[in-house]
Amino acid sequence: MPQSIRLDPTILVIFGAGGDLAWRKLIPALYNLGLDKLLPERFAIVGVGRRPLPVADFRVRLRQGIEQFSRRPLANEELWRRFADNFCYVSEDLADHASGEALAACLAEIESAWGHRANRVYYLAVPPGVMAPAAAMLQRLGVCRDCIHDRLVIEKPFGRDLDSARELNGFLGGLFAEAQIYRIDHYLGKETVQNILAFRFANSLFEPIWNRRYIDHVQITVAETVGIGDRGDYYDQAGALRDMVQNHLLQILCLVAMEPPISFDADEIRNKKVDVLRAIRPLAAGEIHRAAVRGQYRKGQVLGEAVPGYRQERKVSPESTTETYVALMLHIDNWRWQGVPFYLRTGKRLPAKVSEVNIIFRSPPHQFFPSAAVESWQQNRIVIRIQPEEGIGTRIQVKQPGTRLLLGTADMQFRYREAFKAPAPEAYETLLLDVIRGDATLFMRADQVESAWQVVSPILEAWEAVPPADFPDYPAGSWGPEAAELMPARQGHNWLQPSEPEEE
Numbered sequence: 476m477p478q479s480i481r482l483d484p485t486i487l488v489i490f491g492a493g494g495d496l497a498w499r500k501l502i503p504a505l506y507n508l509g510l511d512k513l514l515p516e517r518f519a520i521v522g523v524g525r526r527p528l529p530v531a532d533f534r535v536r537l538r539q540g541i542e543q544f545s546r547r548p549l550a551n552e553e554l555w556r557r558f559a560d561n562f563c564y565v566s567e568d569l570a571d572h573a574s575g576e577a578l579a580a581c582l583a584e585i586e587s588a589w590g591h592r593a594n595r596v597y598y599l600a601v602p603p604g605v606m607a608p609a610a611a612m613l614q615r616l617g618v619c620r621d622c623i624h625d626r627l628v629i630e631k632p633f634g635r636d637l638d639s640a641r642e643l644n645g646f647l648g649g650l651f652a653e654a655q656i657y658r659i660d661h662y663l664g665k666e667t668v669q670n671i672l673a674f675r676f677a678n679s680l681f682e683p684i685w686n687r688r689y690i691d692h693v694q695i696t697v698a699e700t701v702g703i704g705d706r707g708d709y710y711d712q713a714g715a716l717r718d719m720v721q722n723h724l725l726q727i728l729c730l731v732a733m734e735p736p737i738s739f740d741a742d743e744i745r746n747k748k749v750d751v752l753r754a755i756r757p758l759a760a761g762e763i764h765r766a767a768v769r770g771q772y773r774k775g776q777v778l779g780e781a782v783p784g785y786r787q788e789r790k791v792s793p794e795s796t797t798e799t800y801v802a803l804m805l806h807i808d809n810w811r812w813q814g815v816p817f818y819l820r821t822g823k824r825l826p827a828k829v830s831e832v833n834i835i836f837r838s839p840p841h842q843f844f845p846s847a848a849v850e851s852w853q854q855n856r857i858v859i860r861i862q863p864e865e866g867i868g869t870r871i872q873v874k875q876p877g878t879r880l881l882l883g884t885a886d887m888q889f890r891y892r893e894a895f896k897a898p899a900p901e902a903y904e905t906l907l908l909d910v911i912r913g914d915a916t917l918f919m920r921a922d923q924v925e926s927a928w929q930v931v932s933p934i935l936e937a938w939e940a941v942p943p944a945d946f947p948d949y950p951a952g953s954w955g956p957e958a959a960e961l962m963p964a965r966q967g968h969n970w971l972q973p974s975e976p977e978e979e
């Protein structure tokens with residue numbers, strides 16, 4: 476958790492304040508920051524929504540969000556009252572080109588009560604189609620002009636392909652400075668994702684072997700047991716490639732594969748990540764069927780419960796060809812990684828919620844143990860567990876106790892929960908605090924987002940051109956379609972089933 480430092484007075488304006496994200500994630504995260512006394516002394520939250528809502532009702536809804544989703548319970552009434560006193564709510568119709576008066580008046584009122592201008596953070600927690608009108612309104616009102624003190628936070632999805640991302644970047648770039656724009660990928664706020672940097676570059680032990688000479692291949696798995704809940708209208712237009720791979724999985728890949736930065740400067744770290752994205756070998760049309768697998772779940776059993784198929788989910792077309800599972804094999808064309816396959820997979824309704832990175836090392840160059848001794852031999856492996864049970868493990872070979880020489884595998888484990896007693900903050904706590912402090916290291920720059928779209932674009936195009944003939948092709952509760960197993964198998968590799976999967 477960051478040290479408490481004195482922060483400038485700040486107004487956080489949340490567009491889409493009535494929506495799920497504010498309710499489940501943003502407000503509980505802010506509440507927890509408040510509990511840790513990490514918010515600025517002068518801090519106000521202005522909710523912006525389309526429908527008129529008395530501020531008292533707004534507060535009730537946010538309180539319910541904290542009660543249901545906060546990692547720590549509401550401590551006491553006095554604390555809640557102090558926190559809730561900071562809330563205001565204004566209703567604005569963004570489709571109306573003359574809108575914005577209520578918001579401007581609210582900002583002016585808060586600042587006049589404080590007696591000075593505050594930092595302003597505008598959080599666009601709205602569907603992609605509403606981002607441009609919201610940004611245009613801020614520009615029109617002139618309330619987001621200061622490059623240092625006014626900031627804009629944008630939730631994913633950032634565009635739905637390379638062209639629309641470029642268009643949105645171009646539009647926002649015409650209104651605001653790049654330094655004002657904070658594009659969120661909440662995976663970058665997760666402790667273990669950030670720890671990849673520390674693990675790689677704060678230890679001299681691993682970096683010398685972190686390359687093609689020693690690493691055989693890398694697997695990145697982000698598996699979910701959940702389906703798509705009530706988000707069918709969004710998800711059916713997006714699919715797993717846009718929803719998870721273009722952002723979360725590629726960001727993890729960047730951290731695993733990037734070169735050492737020369738400083739902890741936000742741009743330096745982002746430059747190194749962009750280098751990775753630019754070095755990913757574009758998939759040629761002829762190899763997409765071998766290097767990219769998609770799937771869709773049918774009904775099945777997850778964690779002992781019967782669940783419907785994707786096409787039976789709410790707000791999903793019964794003939795939908797949207798993928799709920801993706802597996803990819805990517806190569807990074809640079810000195811460090813030439814010839815090392817990176818396998819990525821993600822899916823909904825898989826048997827466990829688990830996100831992990833497996834680094835699999837090459838076999839020793841010469842094997843001299845008697846063959847009977849090495850029957851259960853395995854390649855060395857480093858497992859970076861992102862969730863749940865965050866930590867890092869190393870799998871090594873050891874001699875099994877006994878009079879015969881028999882090798883066995885043993886794991887050395889570091890678990891956050893055991894090593895550090897303090898609970899880790901939620902990703903949104905870290906990210907919101909960073910925006911308030913003006914630190915953009917964990918946010919995506921325009922070129923990063925576009926480079927990531929460039930990686931997935933050939934796949935999107937190929938898949939859109941030829942709809943899948945065999946959907947749905949994996950039962951809910953399985954590890955995905957058969958074709959996904961074959962992909963690494965062709966290179967002599969297997970997906971490693973995550974260790975000790977746990978229930979959500």
Ligand code: BG6
Pocket residue numbers: 699718719
């Ligand atoms: C979101 C996706 O970005 O990440 C969701 O839109 C997905 O579909 C979620 O469920 C997963 O996040 P987490 O933090 O639960 O792993």
